[in-house]
Amino acid sequence: MLNHILHNKQGLKVAVIVNDMSEVNVDARLVNEQNALSRTEEKLVEMSNGCICCTLREDLMIEVEKLANEGRFDYLLIESTGISEPVPVAQTFSFVDDEKGIDLSKFSYIDTMVTVVDCFNFFNDFGTNELLRDRHLSNMDGDYRTIVNLLTDQIEFANVIILNKIDLIDASTLGLLKAAIHKLNPGAKIICTEFGRVQPNEILNTALFDFEEAQSSAGWQKELEGGEHTPETEQYGISSFVFRNSKPFHPLRFWKYLNEEYPDGVIRAKGLFWLASRPNDALNFSQAGGSSRLEKAGIWWASMPFQERLKYLAYVDNREFIEGKWSKQWGDRMNELVFIGQDIEKDKMIAELEKCLLQDSEQLDYENKIPFQDPFPQNI
16 A cells, blocks of 8 residues: 555655564565655655564654655655554654654644555454464564454554455455444544555545544444444444443352353453452453453542542542442442444343342342452452
């Protein structure tokens, strides 16, 4: 796609930054070999052996500033490595480094955030629980990211999504893929292509990207706000719902459900929950395809002493929201989980999740602080 755009620039003078994790930058070499750049008018900057979302972020700021100061380019294309996370790259353009005198927002802004999806391999990659390092896609110390979570991050943050290689799949698979992608990111513009051939005006000078909107563009967030259920997605059995209940989950039953009874058709889930065994902790559940993650998100306001809570509440922006959802019995504690999937049985899932909650007969044990057996990892 990058080469196609560079051959069809419609008179624009374009600078390009290509980032690759390998020591030999394959993408940059491809651009050079196809003579997509005129050396007299345009510039290719290669950034190798590091990812611009982390190790090369400072280098990225320096390069963008240099290109802007040359004053001879209309547009900058940045092709980051496939394993980079989009949010840190986007944040770079509003990041100010007073020490080095770098403030990219003075002379640049993000116009479009594009994600290219490999239609032929998408469902295989989305269904795996492999790590990036399992496929030798990352050699960074401490990088335990899963392939599917990275794919999801890139899809949910983009405002233009290119479905490439549509010539390698049938119409039914393409329809299902479009429906799934639309559910993951309802606001993104979806473009179908073969060999990356996309009209330049679809991704250049669109003025479509807005950082605040991108941060809340994910389908699970829209569902929490009461998202639309469009016929296009429901035609392929793609649906979503929110499970809300103030009662805590019984740790043993909920653990069993997640590990033994969780429906295969759920492609994305996200939200907060709490356990009867850990009344202070707000816990985050995140699942994408074949990978799921549990982590501590913070503590509930209700778990704090009253006077301390009042002191902190005076300084939080969402005080009215917290107090508006306050339960006399449970305070602000709440299970609020979004599920997106194909052919999921909403009523059955809700009934199963309700069985995992603390039942009335167990209420006395909770009130008397009798310990519940908790199989969840203690480090979440």
